Amino acid sequence: MLALLELLQAGGTRTVGELAGRLGVDERTVRRYVTHLTDLDIPVRSVRGRYGGYRLAPGYRIPPLMLTDDEAVAVLLGLLANHGADRSTASARAADSATAKLRRVLPARLTARLDALLDTVEFTAAARPYVTVENTVLLRLAEATHEHRPVAIDYTDRNGRPSERTVHPYGLADHSGRWYLTGQDSNSAELRRFRVDRITAVTTLPGTFTPPTGFEPAAHLLSALATAPYRHEVSIRVQGTLTQVRPLLPATIATIHEIDSPPADTRPWVRVRIRAERLDWIPPVLAGLNRPFVIEHPDTLNDAVRALADRLTAAADGSS
Template sequence: MSRPVSRVLTLLELLQAGGVRTVAELADRLGVGERTVRRYVDHLVDLDVPVESVRGRYGGYRLAPGHRMPPLMLTDDEALAVLLGLVAGRRTGITAAAGTAGETAAAKVRRVLPERLRHRLDAVLDSLTFTTAPAESAAPEAAVLLPVADAVRHHRPVAFRYTGGRGGGGGGGGGGERTVYPYGLVAHAGRWYVTGRDLSAGAERTFRLDRVRGARVLPGTFEPPPGPGPAERVLTALATAPYRHAVTVRVQGTAEEIRTRLPASVAIVAAEAGGGAPAGADRAGDEVWCRVEMRAERLDWVPGVLASLDRPFVVERPDELRGLVADLAGRLLDAARQAPPGD
């Protein structure tokens, strides 16, 4: 690469670091005169790179947003961070957008890496092992994510078509056309959600973005309500989704202790006034009791979760759950009484 071309690319890298760079500073960094700096800037402008001239005492040059992305200059650490971020994003399902955008972006960056850096990256990827299986891909399309994010940021209503599911895993109210005041975007367990007030239903709803089509921002504005943030609203919606069984249990212990085993996306945990001990339950000192509410399509996994709490509990509903808890207790007792094979 000729020295002038190399310096023009170095100039672009300096401008991409952000802020206004004076001509004197750029001349010093490039090892050329100020007139040469201005000529290099003209070269970038000829290539449609949006370089702006800033006048005044602290004036100079800066990079402005353009109609297309200019060549991107990255340091070794930045290139590795971008590629590893894409790998991790695909693994969790967050960046696995429609088509192969994540893969093609990674391929483009990797293609222009110096050989020594490419070998360093290959060494990391070849030696890296994940402890969890790849998440199911449920990332939204850019044509959905970008307008919804814009509506959230500027408090604008958004309209879209919603397809499939039981209301998006959190009370979306089924499919069809929707007009929503969006409160926020939330990424949770490999999926993207938008939560807000559904004007079509007159209630707050949570929608999975991978089931949204044709999103468009509408005129007007709204004022987000006070109260829980978007993440808490989404987790509450997931925990209260209309599944087949509604489970209510009283558990002895503080809400903080119980939430370490039952996260907000699984259960709603609330401390009971006055200790909340159920009738007939043992009172151990000043121990408090909490009310735990869950929704489940099947009950077979609930007894094991309750046993893992390692806290006294009382089942309030459904009656069927009491029998399943007794069955699990019987199987555990039988297993404890069994002698090891060969004794």
């Protein structure tokens, strides 16, 4: 009976003959199993006609879920990965509840191995911890994005100022533990990005819209983060090709473009632009490139690079 349920959970309509063949029983036994499932309030529906058979009714309730050992462990490790989330939120409490349920039904041999992992592993405090969003907000935004429906949102910006906005949602993206919504803001008629954890309410509005063709939320988000306004505008020429330099500098902190080589230099060069609130972290990054570079501006970055060089030289000489 459980094997029948697992087949039906795969979706679609299954004929009695197909189910009988997969289970290795006769068709009468299949019908008896279906009766047992319906007696347990599992919503198995009978489909009449030439291509009829049985299927699970969608949306009634989540039927018992059957996982292999590897699937159960993978789900459990995924839940444990969000250990840094705020445990007071509804989604975090749901994750804790799901974790407890899964651990109760794991075979003893897997439970022992998992306990060994949890006893030996240590979680570092991420520089940018996972930010929990409410499931209802995220799911409603996803539904509106999929159906191309406008939404009204209550939003609080990074300065704590609340506002009400109408947005045409183009896409959702998760970056570094934070969810972002990208869409056209009707207040400014501009393409904007909104932190989903700062959205406190979502209302789906009537009507539909047409999103831009080929819009890629993740690519747009990375580009926007790299070009956001900051205190310092840094420009650096680096010797190398795009293919060589791009992997060394994340797209979230730098934009890179090919440029003409200096006179009498046949080697390729690229221009790196970085926007930063502070300059102190950039000299170690430049040193890590292990490539010739020229700082175009600001001049204060040259001073920071010299200071790093002096510290490294002093360390190499054994000086304090």
